[in-house]
Amino acid sequence: MQIQQSLAPQYRLLVFLVSIGFFMQGLDTTIINTALPAMAQSLEINPLQMHSVVISYVLAVAAFIPLSGWLADRFGIRHVYIAAIVIFSCSSLGCALSNNLNQLIGFRILQGVGGALLMPVGRLALLKLIPREQFLAAMSMMSLAGLIGPLIGPSLGGWLVQYTTWHWIFLINIPMGILGVFVSFKAMPNLRELKVKTFDFSGFILLMLAMVGLALGIEQIAVPNSSLSFSLTLFLVGGLASLYYVYHAHTHKNALFRSKLFKHQIYRIGVLGNFFIRLGSNAIPFLVPLMLQIAFHMEPLMAGIMMTPMVLGSLFSKPIIRPMIQKIGYRTFLIANSLLLGLCIASFALTAADTPFWLRTLHFFIFGILNSLQFVSMNTLTLKDLPQQDASSGNSFLSMIMMLSMSIGVALAGTLLNIFNGIFDGHETALAFQLAFVSLGFLNILSTWIFWKLPKNQMI
Template sequence: MTETSAPRPDPRLTAAIVASALFMQNLDSAAVTTALPAMAADMGVEPARLGVAITAYLVSLTVFIPVSGWVADRFGAKRVFMVAIAIFTLASILCGRATGVPEMIAARVFQGFGGAMMVPVARLLLLRQVRKEEMLSAMTWLTMPAMIGPISGPPLGGFLTDAFGWQSVFLINVPIGLLGLTLVAWKIEDIPPGDPGPPDVVGLVLIGLALALFMFGLETIGRGVVTAGIAEAALVLGLMFGWAAIRHCLRARRPALDLSLLRITTFNQGTLAGSLFRIGAGATPFLVPMLLQVGFGKTASAAGLVSFATALGALVMKPLARPILRRFGFRSVLIGTSALAAAGVAVAALFTPSWPLSAIFLLLAVGGLFRSLQFTALNTLSFADIPAHRLSAATSFSGTVQQLAPALGVVLATTSLEVSKSLAGHHVAEVPDFAAAFVVAALVVLASCPFFLRLAPDAGEEVSGHVRLAAKRAPAE
């Protein structure tokens, strides 16, 4: 009597379910940006300065992500994933009850801790169940449901803000979190915990201090929100701790961030070179709703309806990503979409109150097409050549860098606005200040192109299938 193996779980079902967590996080991020002017008015601060509510969350994500891989290996990925969803949901309630900026920052930091355990562990749950040839398809299934968050976030955030107040933007996460917990408990196969060894406590502390101090310095320098010299000292200390963290991680046996992964070319390019693209692209979700509300005087609902165009374009592109990458390969796609996405960001500098909202919507949607293709290519290429036993380390490393980039994007946007305001003598950001910020963001996106030129034409061929197609054609020729 032959022994039959248990049926392998469908990676598409796993991807769709774990994407519920990504949906909640992306919905929250997109909706909060739309609600920011109303939050600022309620708390009595200038809207651009409340960007700290976004960066506090993103920095918290970045600080805690390095430990996520170890925690998932030690306690079991499914269990950690469910606890993370519960923390994120509870923190959302605390955000909705915040009455001032300090309370909001504290709640967002707690929310970021939940997100740090949630997103990379979700990817880990999926990657451990797919073969290389299934990876691109699985990543598409993972990102498509998650993209519904950015699509519905801006209009939903605008509607909720106008109808029920900005607090409801956070409270909407409660039913979503409960649904996600139910689906994960019901359908996701458990991955038994292992013995990853002791965590790299020294490395985690050094990395956390470096990121927190550096981002605090960037967010506060030149803003007059802290005593003179504190922001500069934070930047210097952040760089010093960062240098110490790199030296430690290069020497440690089981480092908090495995820097040896950067020797894998596809991981290096997808993670580090892709960061420039993510930083520039990360500035636009902050700038667009702010421009429409602060610069054009539109309501939160109207700004939300226009802002979701980028995410709509991204969703349309998702099913096309696989055939495009199969036809052209990672290198050509990354180079081309970087240039096209940069143009899509730069064109927003031309927006004025006289532009019809339909024209702005259309241009944002087209820009979303190229950004979506780039993100899919980067996320897939990063893991194309990672051995199975190093997936935990790779997801932690990649997650840290990916979450730091949007935080830097928001800092890039707010700093550009502040510098432009200062040079023009404005007390409140005006349309020309937003135009300058869009140009700066576009240049950062474009700066990623030269790095992708270093990729080999056959980079990631096992995942994209591009070279295999070329090999099939060769005999006939």
């Protein structure tokens, strides 16, 4: 209520509109994880092969984020925002009507394109249309919608699967999309830039090749009927495209992300930390609901409810982040928290079907705290010292890296799970999950070395 009072009435409908998009994307990112086993059964697919449904969406979001700002400047904020909602909603309908895995993956990619435009363009609309003194209130209201999506997503997904069918996890996007389109015409003017620089399509293609090659190269390793040489080829293409983009960023005057951006030491360390630390932690919301349902035979609704303590832990951590960093500094905080987070990820291997409810809840709650502490502190550190002229580009690149890390993290988790499950011929599924958790936790602990390079005097 306080947020609404501090926000001028003429901006409330606009913030509500942007919140719809933020909520849709936040919900869609989390609601699907609980539904994967039911979807696999319906499509007659091994549930341990369903990680491609998650990867295709997140990878599409990562790939198309760099295009969002240019499209909004070129064609107008309202036109692009409406297009994003329409793409997202129509592809959601396509997902619900899919009859096989390939169709579902295709529509998930389209859904990711819509999702890639929703949040950045909505945030841009607030930035351009709302006065600076009102901006914090607007962002706070929008962030609330972003928290509600992940909070209810797993439980709602479990409920829909258990009492209806998995198709409804996509169909619920349609009424929200229709509402968003109608509100857009009333609340969002079609602001556009008079002069728009030429878009760096060659750099955009290189980045897409790099992201798709690296993520799918890992994902294809454990896919049946896929050769190791094909996976290595994909990985090689991704690596070469990444290297060539480094050259491109240094020589192309309109490059999406110029090489000078990475001359800032703190930003460079922050980006590396965001990428590697997130590989393990981003895989947890994918792995845990699968483990609870496949290995421990938990009902979908209860599996979804069990994810709620993670979100509550994230909310609990918000007030304590700043005082902790002020007391010990970024370097010490990030080293310590990265180690604790890695140990917490590995400790999911200790959970079993008969683990007491209270202990499992506490475990997930602690993970939510550590995960949120890590993400907020890394993001703040990465962007805090960037010069004004590099802030927009730096933020876009960081957003892309975060989504890329999520896609590669889920791909890595799915690959590890299938490799370990194959070693035991499918007879020790719970052990396969446990070994995957230990591997991801160890990777997180190894990544701690990145923050050793931070100066010791980095404070808020």
